[in-house]
Amino acid sequence: MFNVPNDVRKLEIKRPTLVSWVVSLPETSEAIVTCFYQAKKVFTTRYFWQTPDASFSLVGLGTCKEYVAQDYRDMTISRENLSKNTITNAKHSGTGPVFLGGFPFDKTVDSQKTWQELGNGYLFIPKIMLTQTNDNRFLTFNMIVESNDDLDTQWENIVTLWNAVSQNKQYESPTRQQMQANEIHVPEWLETVELAMDEINSDSDIRKIVLARELYIKATEPFSVNDVLKNCLEQQENTYVFVLEHSENAFIGATPERLLLLQENNISTACVAGSIPRGKTVEKDNQLGSQLLNDMKNQVEHQIVVDAIERDMSEITETLSEKGQPSLLKNRDIQHLFYPFSGEKKADISFFSAIEQLHPTPALGGQPKELTTKWIREHEPINRGLYGAPIGWSSVILEEGEFAVGIRSALLSGKSATLYAGCGVIADSIPQEELKETRVKFQPMLRAIGGEENVTSK
Ligand SMILES: C=C(O[C@H]1C=CC=C(C(=O)O)[C@@H]1O)C(=O)O
Numbered sequence: 001m002f003n004v005p006n007d008v009r010k011l012e013i014k015r016p017t018l019v020s021w022v023v024s025l026p027e028t029s030e031a032i033v034t035c036f037y038q039a040k041k042v043f044t045t046r047y048f049w050q051t052p053d054a055s056f057s058l059v060g061l062g063t064c065k066e067y068v069a070q071d072y073r074d075m076t077i078s079r080e081n082l083s084k085n086t087i088t089n090a091k092h093s094g095t096g097p098v099f100l101g102g103f104p105f106d107k108t109v110d111s112q113k114t115w116q117e118l119g120n121g122y123l124f125i126p127k128i129m130l131t132q133t134n135d136n137r138f139l140t141f142n143m144i145v146e147s148n149d150d151l152d153t154q155w156e157n158i159v160t161l162w163n164a165v166s167q168n169k170q171y172e173s174p175t176r177q178q179m180q181a182n183e184i185h186v187p188e189w190l191e192t193v194e195l196a197m198d199e200i201n202s203d204s205d206i207r208k209i210v211l212a213r214e215l216y217i218k219a220t221e222p223f224s225v226n227d228v229l230k231n232c233l234e235q236q237e238n239t240y241v242f243v244l245e246h247s248e249n250a251f252i253g254a255t256p257e258r259l260l261l262l263q264e265n266n267i268s269t270a271c272v273a274g275s276i277p278r279g280k281t282v283e284k285d286n287q288l289g290s291q292l293l294n295d296m297k298n299q300v301e302h303q304i305v306v307d308a309i310e311r312d313m314s315e316i317t318e319t320l321s322e323k324g325q326p327s328l329l330k331n332r333d334i335q336h337l338f339y340p341f342s343g344e345k346k347a348d349i350s351f352f353s354a355i356e357q358l359h360p361t362p363a364l365g366g367q368p369k370e371l372t373t374k375w376i377r378e379h380e381p382i383n384r385g386l387y388g389a390p391i392g393w394s395s396v397i398l399e400e401g402e403f404a405v406g407i408r409s410a411l412l413s414g415k416s417a418t419l420y421a422g423c424g425v426i427a428d429s430i431p432q433e434e435l436k437e438t439r440v441k442f443q444p445m446l447r448a449i450g451g452e453e454n455v456t457s458k
Pocket of ligand 1: 257274275363364422423
């Protein structure tokens, strides 16, 4: 199965070319997340992605080619150039040459101090990629081949790496550790909420600002990315689960929020804003749900998102789905107001420019976009890096892929974890309530890192 395929051996390579070769894996093979776990000691760059209905997952291992994904236009050009120099046998969605990773929340902010190489955005073509759909599993090998390279050796090298991953059956027991949590600068954050409200209530054009804060966790042992991913998958149904690990850092999350899905020339997005906790009983949960649906403050917060996304979608699509009433999006710890939009992509819009148009929605930035992004840059003391930013995958050769919004997320680095949460501030917000809401939003990642029982607060 893993000898050099004849079609690859016959290739005539005249200039540096990305050879992206796909093979089907037996239906009986293990879930591909197992390969992510097993690759821990083999690759320092790993990626995982799973859609909320778990019908599609990707694992990316090692770097065949990497990019600083700071600028959407640069990435569009890189994508066009690479697609002209790619040879692939890929036939199925999400197989063959694919970019994996994320753009930064704010490309004008240098987040390298906290986020190192992930801080300015990071996209890569993995050496090895696994794709899992409901019915199929595929393995993609990617290699850059130069005209005088020996294809057999390149192929053998990648097969050796694959064998090291697929044959590593060592059981890893979960890490046991104690943690200490530090909610950073709470009084200062409350003051910033007041400041944002003053701005909104002044005669400025700003109507909503999303403010984020951090929860800093120090543990007695290094965090295990494998453990945290396992927990996210077990604990957070109905979310996109993602990991982008590179060298010492791993950005990991379980986000409910789609930014953009492009499939068969159709763009889908979602307006997710307005929050209330889940109830402990069905009655309580339903009561909280209807409270959220009928609450004026949350309706305003959500409507601002719907109006802005509708405007942005009309720039990138020909036709837009009809508007209706918001419904509830329920996750384990929290429920939101939810409203989807979809439309046919305009011919001259590239995948990355569509992301640029939509990001940041007022669910993460504010309204209007430019003014609030600037306000956040000037007033919010944290380094968002990839938090709240577009994270996902995109084909190199086809107009397809999906990006989510990197919330309910954490940056793991050795024995430290930084958890991120934000909330939409509008004219009549109550700062203490916003603080409570961010505590609920920390919950998914706090539970996933095992901090629910083990954390003591400073
Ligand atoms: C900014 C976050 O959530 C956004 C998404 C849904 C609801 C939100 C809200 O109710 O404020 C936020 O806009 C976060 O979880 O960090």
